[in-house]
Amino acid sequence: MFPVTQTTEHFPQQTKLAILDTAERLFATHGFKATSLRAITSEADANLGAVNYHFASKDALILSVLRRRMQPMNRERLQLLERFEQAAGKQPVELEKILEALFRPPVELVARGAKGGRYFLRLMAQCLAEPGAYLQPLIQEEFAEKNRKFHAAVQRALPYLSNEEVHWRLHFAIGVFLHTVAHADVLELCSAGRCRVSSVEGTLRRMISFCAAGFRARENRE
Numbered sequence: 001m002f003p004v005t006q007t008t009e010h011f012p013q014q015t016k017l018a019i020l021d022t023a024e025r026l027f028a029t030h031g032f033k034a035t036s037l038r039a040i041t042s043e044a045d046a047n048l049g050a051v052n053y054h055f056a057s058k059d060a061l062i063l064s065v066l067r068r069r070m071q072p073m074n075r076e077r078l079q080l081l082e083r084f085e086q087a088a089g090k091q092p093v094e095l096e097k098i099l100e101a102l103f104r105p106p107v108e109l110v111a112r113g114a115k116g117g118r119y120f121l122r123l124m125a126q127c128l129a130e131p132g133a134y135l136q137p138l139i140q141e142e143f144a145e146k147n148r149k150f151h152a153a154v155q156r157a158l159p160y161l162s163n164e165e166v167h168w169r170l171h172f173a174i175g176v177f178l179h180t181v182a183h184a185d186v187l188e189l190c191s192a193g194r195c196r197v198s199s200v201e202g203t204l205r206r207m208i209s210f211c212a213a214g215f216r217a218r219e220n221r222e
Helices: 012-030 037-044 048-055 058-088 095-111 114-129 133-157 163-182 184-190 200-216
Strands: none
Touching: 012 037, 012 048, 012 058, 012 114, 037 048, 037 058, 048 058, 058 095, 058 114, 058 133, 095 114, 095 133, 095 163, 095 200, 114 163, 133 163, 163 184, 163 200
């Protein structure tokens, strides 16, 4: 008798992980709209029925891909901020520490390699390029608490900034890290390989220094 060749369909959990890994890579490379479910299932050695079984729809698959890395990343951010707040006691947390808590988890995620993070951060950039209604639940679930706590921490550290200005500057800071890590290959190419995001501490030092200067600039109320 000939041995039976088993695909991932024989192992539901392996099938689910294969679909998630493949979808993450293809979405990051080609975008959400340009990537078909057929392309994903073909490369994942699965079938469309498996996608429907595990995720119900393409939008649900996109949310699952994003949540898989976003949830632990945001959890790490909040834990790091809480640790800095405990160390500061009754004093405001230093601005650089707040920015470290915001930046370190995603930068370390990217430094672990393409499979561990670079695809995911490219997906975050895709979210900005291809906004859709299906992303609203994710934004509400994953960013509400993080934004509230980081906003409060910056407000305590820089009390002369208005509530609205803190929102603006946090938005700018998130743009800095997203562009840096999602397009790290462009940075490495333009610098002939001298600038690499894989250098976690060097990347953090530069981003924190740059953003801290922007945060500390006096607000123009004219």
